[in-house]
Amino acid sequence: MNERTLMSRLYDDFIYQNRYLYLVKGLGNTVVITVFALLIGVLIGVFIALVRVNYQQSKKKGLLLRLANLACGLYLTVIRGTPMVVQLMIMYFVIWASGAPIMIAILSFGLNSGAYVAEVIRSGIQSVDRGQTEAGRSLGLSAGRTMRVIILPQAFKNVAPAIFNEFIVLLKETSVAGYVGIQDLTKGGDIIRSITYDAFPPLIAVAIVYLVIVICLTQVLHVIEGRLAKSDLR
Amino acid sequence: MISVKNLYKTFHNLSGPVEVLKGINCEIRKGEKVVIVGPSGSGKSTFLRCMNLLEEPTSGEIYFEGKLINAPDVDIDKVRAQMGMVFQHFNLFPHLTVRRNITLAPVLLKLQSKEEADENAMRLLKRIGLDDKSESYPNQLSGGQKQRIAIIRSLAMNPKMMLFDEPTSALDPEMVGEVLSVMKELAAEGMTMAVVTHEMNFAKEVANRVLFIDDGQILEENEPDAFFSNPQHPRTKDFLSKILS
Numbered sequence: 001m002n003e004r005t006l007m008s009r010l011y012d013d014f015i016y017q018n019r020y021l022y023l024v025k026g027l028g029n030t031v032v033i034t035v036f037a038l039l040i041g042v043l044i045g046v047f048i049a050l051v052r053v054n055y056q057q058s059k060k061k062g063l064l065l066r067l068a069n070l071a072c073g074l075y076l077t078v079i080r081g082t083p084m085v086v087q088l089m090i091m092y093f094v095i096w097a098s099g100a101p102i103m104i105a106i107l108s109f110g111l112n113s114g115a116y117v118a119e120v121i122r123s124g125i126q127s128v129d130r131g132q133t134e135a136g137r138s139l140g141l142s143a144g145r146t147m148r149v150i151i152l153p154q155a156f157k158n159v160a161p162a163i164f165n166e167f168i169v170l171l172k173e174t175s176v177a178g179y180v181g182i183q184d185l186t187k188g189g190d191i192i193r194s195i196t197y198d199a200f201p202p203l204i205a206v207a208i209v210y211l212v213i214v215i216c217l218t219q220v221l222h223v224i225e226g227r228l229a230k231s232d233l234r
Numbered sequence: 235m236i237s238v239k240n241l242y243k244t245f246h247n248l249s250g251p252v253e254v255l256k257g258i259n260c261e262i263r264k265g266e267k268v269v270i271v272g273p274s275g276s277g278k279s280t281f282l283r284c285m286n287l288l289e290e291p292t293s294g295e296i297y298f299e300g301k302l303i304n305a306p307d308v309d310i311d312k313v314r315a316q317m318g319m320v321f322q323h324f325n326l327f328p329h330l331t332v333r334r335n336i337t338l339a340p341v342l343l344k345l346q347s348k349e350e351a352d353e354n355a356m357r358l359l360k361r362i363g364l365d366d367k368s369e370s371y372p373n374q375l376s377g378g379q380k381q382r383i384a385i386i387r388s389l390a391m392n393p394k395m396m397l398f399d400e401p402t403s404a405l406d407p408e409m410v411g412e413v414l415s416v417m418k419e420l421a422a423e424g425m426t427m428a429v430v431t432h433e434m435n436f437a438k439e440v441a442n443r444v445l446f447i448d449d450g451q452i453l454e455e456n457e458p459d460a461f462f463s464n465p466q467h468p469r470t471k472d473f474l475s476k477i478l479s
Binding site for chain 2: 137138149150154
């Protein structure tokens with residue numbers, strides 16, 4: 001093995017029998033899982049943030065609100081207090097053993113991401129000046145409408161960079177999907193390694209792909225941040 | 235138009251309960267302009283904010299057009315839609331254009347169609363000479379412009395009365411005049427107004443009645459000439475001597 005030239009190793013690892021397709025297909029799964037998990041995460045995040053902000057602000061806390069707040073608190077504690085891989089495996093082997101692996105991954109990563117996004121969005125809602133709520137309510141808008149058309153748009157704008165950052169974190173986090181037999185990017189590299197018994201090129205290739213994507217996304221993040229700052233300053 | 239009976243308000247903060255309003259009684263008739271003055275921390279803003287229940291009274295009654303509004307079965311949103319409010323810090327919506335700031339509530343509450351609301355907004359903007367700003371964002375405007383737009387945002391709802399909570403206190407001095415002149419115009423048209431302010435000249439010129447609030451109570455209440463030339467209560471005298479010197 002040692003005498004083989006780098007070129008022939010690269011040929012074996014990626015070109016022969018179209019093995020590069022393991023990486024391409026893997027990347028596809030990684031992107032699909034990340035994007036849909038983030039969508040689920042944002043939906044859950046908004047819901048939890050609304051429950052918790054509502055609970056903090058309302059003077060008369062109804063039974064339903066108290067129960068919802070309790071459930072959300074429990075959810076945040078459990079999700080943030082246990083490892084992602086463990087959550088994924090519990091979902092795969094225990095809770096939803098019959099599900100399609102990719103769906104299970106999307107759901108688990110979404111549930112996980114939701115806990116972190118919730119706290120981000122909550123801080124976004126709380127960063128909007130109280131005068132905005134008062135102005136909306138004084139015009140006769142209900143509390144719900146004021147939240148929807150006045151507070152949430154401003155909150156999202158304030159936390160857009162943080163949510164985008166969560167997207168980047170999530171992308172890398174999905175690399176543990178291989179634990180439940182999903183062929184994501186990392187698993188793709190690992191499969192090549194197990195076929196060719198050559199670890200270095202496929203794993204470095206995997207690392208480079210992640211790195212390039214993250215660098216690109218980070219550039220997009222900078223552009224977003226710049227745009228937001230500009231519209232604040234006129 | 236609005237009448238307040240035995241209004242008490244207690245805030246609870248870390249150092250314990252603070253009684254801000256201690257039995258306020260007041261009636262404002264249709265078309266009346268009432269100016270509320272008093273030292274800072276006297277409770278005058280809280281009193282004003284109780285009128286549209288932005289602050290919930292601890293006890294007491296508030297009647298708007300003869301109807302008790304601080305009762306559990308009242309749809310407060312419907313009441314507020316008829317009562318404009320202008321804030322010290324303008325509170326324009328920074329993510330919406332000036333036009334959308336003005337048309338948002340009338341359209342959402344289905345009081346006007348989108349076209350009617352747009353037309354109405356342009357008419358109001360023209361009136362204050364800012365029709366060229368309809369597509370600008372609030373952050374692109376000066377404080378005086380923002381406050382004038384905040385006033386017409388309330389006017390777009392065709393309110394029956396307007397509450398002003400220190401509308402000029404956050405403005406640079408050279409912008410106070412433009413805001414006051416819009417308010418004077420409004421007063422001349424017969425709008426019912428309750429104004430918390432430190433602008434004594436506005437009070438002298440526009441008010442039918444001046445209320446002096448200190449320590450959560452109305453200590454004196456008179457028409458402006460008598461109020462400023464011949465104050466009765468020693469605290470009023472003291473306050474006026476400080477503010478008019």
